[in-house]
Amino acid sequence: xxxxxxxxxxxxxxxxxxxxxxxxxxxxxxxxxxxxxxxxxxxxxxxxxxxxxxxxxxxxxxxxxxxxxxxxxxxxxxxxxxxxxxxxxxxxxxxxxxxxxxxxxxxxxxxxxxxxxxxxxxxxxxxxxxxxxxxxxxxxxxxxxxxxxxxxxxxxxxxxxxxxxxxxxxxxxxxxxxxxxxxxxxxxxxxxxxxxxxxxxxxxxxxxxxxxxxxxxxxxxxxxxxxxxxxxxxxxxxxxxxxxxxxxxxxxxxxxxxxxxxxxxxxxxxxxxxxxxxxxxxxxxxxxxxxxxxxxxxxxxxxxxxxxxxxxxxxxxxxxxxxxxxxxxxxxxxxxxxxxxxxxxxxxxxxxxxxxxxxxxxxxxxxxxxxxxxxxxxxxxxxxxxxxxxxxxxxxxxxxxxxxxx
Amino acid sequence: xxxxxxxxxxxxxxxxxxxxxxxxxxxxxxxxxxxxxxxxxxxxxxxxxxxxxxxxxxxxxxxxxxxxxxxxxxxxxxxxxxxxxxxxxxxxxxxxxxxxxxxxxxxxxxxxxxxxxxxxxxxxxxxxxxxxxxxxxxxxxxxxxxxxxxxxxxxxxxxxxxxxxxxxxxxxxxxxxxxxxxxxxxxxxxxxxxxxxxxxxxxxxxxxxxxxxxxxxxxxxxxxxxxxxxxxxxxxxxxxxxxxxxxxxxxxxxxxxxxxxxxxxxxxxxxxxxxxxxxxxxxxxxxxxxxxxxxxxxxxxxxxxxxxxxxxxxxxxxxxxxxxxxxxxxxxxxxxxxxxxxxxxxxxxxxxxxxxxxxxxxxxxxxxxxxxxxxxxxxxxxxxxxxxxxxxxxxxxxxxxxxxxx
Numbered sequence: 001x002x003x004x005x006x007x008x009x010x011x012x013x014x015x016x017x018x019x020x021x022x023x024x025x026x027x028x029x030x031x032x033x034x035x036x037x038x039x040x041x042x043x044x045x046x047x048x049x050x051x052x053x054x055x056x057x058x059x060x061x062x063x064x065x066x067x068x069x070x071x072x073x074x075x076x077x078x079x080x081x082x083x084x085x086x087x088x089x090x091x092x093x094x095x096x097x098x099x100x101x102x103x104x105x106x107x108x109x110x111x112x113x114x115x116x117x118x119x120x121x122x123x124x125x126x127x128x129x130x131x132x133x134x135x136x137x138x139x140x141x142x143x144x145x146x147x148x149x150x151x152x153x154x155x156x157x158x159x160x161x162x163x164x165x166x167x168x169x170x171x172x173x174x175x176x177x178x179x180x181x182x183x184x185x186x187x188x189x190x191x192x193x194x195x196x197x198x199x200x201x202x203x204x205x206x207x208x209x210x211x212x213x214x215x216x217x218x219x220x221x222x223x224x225x226x227x228x229x230x231x232x233x234x235x236x237x238x239x240x241x242x243x244x245x246x247x248x249x250x251x252x253x254x255x256x257x258x259x260x261x262x263x264x265x266x267x268x269x270x271x272x273x274x275x276x277x278x279x280x281x282x283x284x285x286x287x288x289x290x291x292x293x294x295x296x297x298x299x300x301x302x303x304x305x306x307x308x309x310x311x312x313x314x315x316x317x318x319x320x321x322x323x324x325x326x327x328x329x330x331x332x333x334x335x336x337x338x339x340x341x342x343x344x345x346x347x348x349x350x351x352x353x354x355x356x357x358x359x360x361x362x363x364x365x366x367x368x369x370x371x372x373x374x375x376x377x378x379x380x381x382x383x384x385x386x387x388x389x390x391x392x393x394x395x396x397x398x399x400x401x402x403x404x405x406x
Numbered sequence: 407x408x409x410x411x412x413x414x415x416x417x418x419x420x421x422x423x424x425x426x427x428x429x430x431x432x433x434x435x436x437x438x439x440x441x442x443x444x445x446x447x448x449x450x451x452x453x454x455x456x457x458x459x460x461x462x463x464x465x466x467x468x469x470x471x472x473x474x475x476x477x478x479x480x481x482x483x484x485x486x487x488x489x490x491x492x493x494x495x496x497x498x499x500x501x502x503x504x505x506x507x508x509x510x511x512x513x514x515x516x517x518x519x520x521x522x523x524x525x526x527x528x529x530x531x532x533x534x535x536x537x538x539x540x541x542x543x544x545x546x547x548x549x550x551x552x553x554x555x556x557x558x559x560x561x562x563x564x565x566x567x568x569x570x571x572x573x574x575x576x577x578x579x580x581x582x583x584x585x586x587x588x589x590x591x592x593x594x595x596x597x598x599x600x601x602x603x604x605x606x607x608x609x610x611x612x613x614x615x616x617x618x619x620x621x622x623x624x625x626x627x628x629x630x631x632x633x634x635x636x637x638x639x640x641x642x643x644x645x646x647x648x649x650x651x652x653x654x655x656x657x658x659x660x661x662x663x664x665x666x667x668x669x670x671x672x673x674x675x676x677x678x679x680x681x682x683x684x685x686x687x688x689x690x691x692x693x694x695x696x697x698x699x700x701x702x703x704x705x706x707x708x709x710x711x712x713x714x715x716x717x718x719x720x721x722x723x724x725x726x727x728x729x730x731x732x733x734x735x736x737x738x739x740x741x742x743x744x745x746x747x748x749x750x751x752x753x754x755x756x757x758x759x760x761x762x763x764x765x766x767x768x769x770x771x772x773x774x775x776x777x778x779x780x781x782x783x784x785x786x787x788x789x790x791x792x793x794x795x796x797x798x799x800x801x802x803x804x805x806x807x808x809x810x811x812x
Contacts, residue, residue: 001649003421008414014666015409210646213630213653220622227618240616243407243666247619256662260420260649 001211001260008254010147011173014247016239018177019047019137022093023054025173029133030091032061034084036104038068038096042139045183051095051137063087068096071275071282072103074119074155080107081118084132091172094136098143098195098282101136105151105169108132119155122162123373131168137175140184141246142192142283144199144253146174154276160372161276163268176250178242189236190345191283193229193245196252197222198286202265203258204308205385207301211261218257219311221248226312229345266383267293270393273365280354287347288354291339292399297386298335302327309334313341351401359401366393407617407666414660416553417579420653422645424583425453425543428499429460431579435539436497438467440490442510444474444502448545451589457501457543469493474502477681477688478509480525480561486513487524490538497578500542504549504601504688507542511557511575514538525561528568529779537574543581546590547652548598548689550605550659552580560682566778567682569674582656584648595642596751597689599635599651602658603628604692608671609664610714611791613707617667624663625717627654632718635751672789673699676799679771686760693753694760697745698805703792704741708733715740719747757807765807772799 013021026033033055042048055062065080084092084107094104110118112130121128136146145151149169154161184192204218225248231241251257270293271285298305306327309315315333319325325333339349348354370379370390381387388396419427432439439461448454461468471486490498490513500510516524518536527534542552551557555576560567590598610624631654637647657663676699677691704711712733715721721739725731731739745755754760776785776796787793794802 001421001646001653003424005417005419007417011411011413013411015407018409210649212633213627213650213657216626216630217623220626221619224619224622240407243616244619247407247666251619260653 002208002262004259006255006259007167008147008170008256010171010254012147012250013173013175015243016177016179018175019050019180020054022051022135022137022175023056023058023060025175026055026060026091026093026135027058029135029172031059032063032087032089032091034080034087034089034092034104034107035062035064036068036080036092036094036096036100036107037066038100039066042095045180047095047137047139047180051093063089068100068103070099071154071161071279072099072106074106074153074157077103077106077110077118077153080104081110084111089132091133091135094134095139097138097140098145101134101138101143101145101171102151102153104134104136105145106153106164108134109151109164109166109169122153122164125164125373128166128168131166133172134169135173136171137180138246139180140188140192141176141181141242141249142195144196144249146171146176147250147254150253152272159276160368161272162372163272174250176246178239178246181242181246182237184236186233186236186346187281187284189229189232190342190347191281192249193225193345194283194287194342194347196245196249197225198267198290199252200257201290202268203261203263205264205297205304206261207385208261214257214259214261215307219308221251221257222312224248225252226341233345262384264383264385266385266388269369269382270388270396273369274354274356276368277361277365278354278356280356284348284354287342287349288351288400289396291335291342291349292396294335294338295332296392296396296399298331300386302331305331305334309337313337349400351397359398362394362397366390366397369393408614408668410665412661412665413573414553414576414662416577416660418553418656419579419581421649422583422585424581425456425586426460428457428541428543428581429462429464429466431581432461432466432497432499432541433464435541435578437465438469438493438495438497440486440493440495440498440513441468441470442474442486442498442500442502442506442513443472444506445472448501451586453501453543453545453586457499469495474506474509476505477560477567477685478505478512480512480559480563483509483512483516483524483559486510487516490517495538497539497541500540501545503544503546504551507540507544507549507551507577508557508559510540510542511551512559512570514540515557515570515572515575528559528570531570531779534572534574537572539578540575541579542577543586544652545586546594546598547582547587547648547655548601550602550655552577552582553656553660556659558678565682566774567678568778569678580656582652584645584652587648587652588643590642592639592642592752593687593690595635595638596748596753597687598655599631599751600689600693600748600753602651602655603631604673604696605658606663607696608674609667609669611670611703611710612667613791614667620663620665620667621713625714627657627663628718630654631658632747639751668790670789670791672791672794675775675788676794676802679775680760680762683767683771684760684762686762690754690760693748693755694757694806695802697741697748697755698802700741700744701738702798702802702805704737706792708737711737711740715743719743755806757803765804768800768803772796772803775799
């Protein structure tokens with residue numbers, strides 16, 4: 001186990017009806033909020049009215065900024081920053097899914113960067129010294145942004161999609177009511193399940209030795225996600241299943257499961273290049289790239305992938321034909337089981353299923369994945385489990401073209 | 407899953423050499439600290455010198471209060487409260503095990519209770535409005551007090567041992583360096599392992615249905631504790647094993663594993679009566695009372711105890727003689743496995759092994775367990791998995807007299 005420091009200030013308010021507590025919670029922190037949201041779904045569902053009523057009941061003034069889209073855009077972030085400065089906003093309330101939360105965080109980090117544009121922080125990873133508080137009401141469990149220090153933003157002008165992290169960006173409180181997830185369409189449920197599983201994979205697949213507790217916690221959380229994703233496939237209004245999935249999604253990315261471990265994050269990096277160019281859903285992009293990533297890298301530590309197969313998917317050391325499986329066979333069976341599970345949820349696992357018609361931009365994507373933050377043209381590899389350069393990433397994209405199998 | 411709110415402000419600083427960070431961390435919060443500790447062990451080990459040097463290096467003034475004993479006493483708490491008031495202390499640094507941390511928390515909660523004695527809060531559970539900050543450097547992983555909102559104090563005058571909880575008592579930071587645990591004697595290691603396991607049991611044995619994620623996290627943490635306790639029995643200087651155990655001890659009681667669940671806490675209540683009268687180690691007292699508690703209550707939910715046996719101790723549904731085990735047989739085999747594991751660590755599992763010579767005070771202890779906080783003489787039962795009145799508690803104490811088996 002590596003040394004670590006862990007501080008997670010996000011207050012989680014979880015369960016039925018908890019969205020009605022937003023006014024009382026917000027009032028402890030501010031007398032005016034920026035209410036940040038996406039399109040009309042929170043108005044159609046009635047959530048918007050509940051939130052506004054609760055805020056008003058507690059005397060919290062509201063400034064509105066809607067219009068966040070999936071793969072949230074830098075332009076709206078810049079607009080939000082200006083608005084916060086003009087209105088002296090000290091608390092941004094994000095009501096929506098991970099895109100809304102990420103957009104709110106990017107606004108929060110930019111308000112006090114008076115001498116530069118917020119995008120410079122994304123490119124240089126220059127630390128911020130101060131941020132406006134962010135709070136959330138989550139409508140789609142997936143990104144874990146509700147309790148993480150991270151945000152991912154897309155700049156349309158340069159087609160760059162970049163992440164940024166600062167402990168100052170952990171939300172001050174996040175409200176999760178599983179009932180709010182009942183109306184999500186099946187593809188969004190599947191995307192969310194995939195995203196949260198991948199947040200765990202980025203931590204689980206490590207070369208750090210002797211990290212038994214977090215290994216076991218990762219496996220426990222993955223099994224819970226899988227079991228309950230099947231239940232939601234049967235009944236998207238299963239409160240108990242949503243309660244498990246929503247909680248697991250927060251845990252998957254608040255970094256408890258990654259403490260003391262060198263983490264990977266190559267899959268997220270490779271996916272960001274896809275969704276930056278093609279505007280596909282992040283979860284769907286991950287489902288496409290991750291099985292190929294696994295097949296490309298598993299030999300780096302076959303035993304870890306064998307353990308994954310056994311402890312997450314219950315793959316037996318005895319094959320159906322009675323022969324015994326070695327670590328190699330277990331590892332490959334585990335990857336197959338993951339891909340099969342995602343396909344059952346309706347997720348794409350090939351580029352063509354994802355709607356990417358040809359490989360004409362793979363080289364460009366592979367280059368951007370390792371050069372976006374390079375100042376001298378030298379490749380900065382993605383990942384740590386195995387360091388991936390542009391030629392590796394290109395190979396993985398190509399593997400994902402077909403069946404996703406070598 | 408029940409609704410819950412979770413807020414854990416404790417910053418955990420974990421790993422080799424981290425005790426040297428104390429001065430820098432403390433300086434962010436205060437320019438003077440009350441340095442609170444036990445006997446001479448931190449002086450003999452050299453930790454005291456390191457801490458003092460680090461505090462001085464960062465210009466932090468030190469006021470000292472040593473002398474905390476196991477089952478920490480109210481008298482010293484009162485002395486600490488007076489000292490903090492006199493010296494205008496705003497940060498108490500507890501350097502030691504759970505007793506030192508608990509003593510620091512009780513001081514912290516009493517400083518601003520100007521109109522009454524702190525013990526009144528323990529008896530009435532009246533909420534505090536304000537507390538002095540507490541930080542810790544842990545020298546014995548066991549009680550989880552380094553990241554919990556709880557404290558337990560003993561009043562010698564009335565032989566009452568009572569707990570108290572407030573979110574204001576969660577430490578602001580806690581430093582854990584597994585190397586500091588290398589010199590612990592085997593009985594203290596075993597007591598600590600038992601205590602942290604019991605913190606999970608108090609949460610795991612619940613009647614709340616459908617709490618799959620926390621069930622799986624509890625089981626994962628318990629398995630990790632057991633595996634690594636065996637490693638420490640072989641080699642008490644195994645850094646990797648200590649790193650897992652230390653982290654597990656924090657997780658066992660920071661309440662992540664208990665979210666959304668009705669918790670039990672009868673075993674702790676019953677044990678407190680033992681250690682209040684006989685001044686035995688808390689972990690040893692728990693090892694004595696818990697197997698009997700389990701055998702007394704398991705029929706309340708045999709399936710849960712069967713699951714415990716399978717998922718924590720790997721008890722097979724097929725017995726060694728080839729017959730299949732039903733839930734009842736699994737449950738009892740799981741309890742036997744737990745008792746056997748604790749005995750292998752050298753823990754007492756009977757009252758006589760614990761050094762309690764006869765049953766002459768069992769009735770008194772059973773009565774106090776349900777009457778200490780009663781204002782009208784009506785019994786307030788212990789526990790939730792099964793509510794235990796004085797006659798139940800007496801029966802459990804008597805079961806623990808002999809072999810611990812019915």
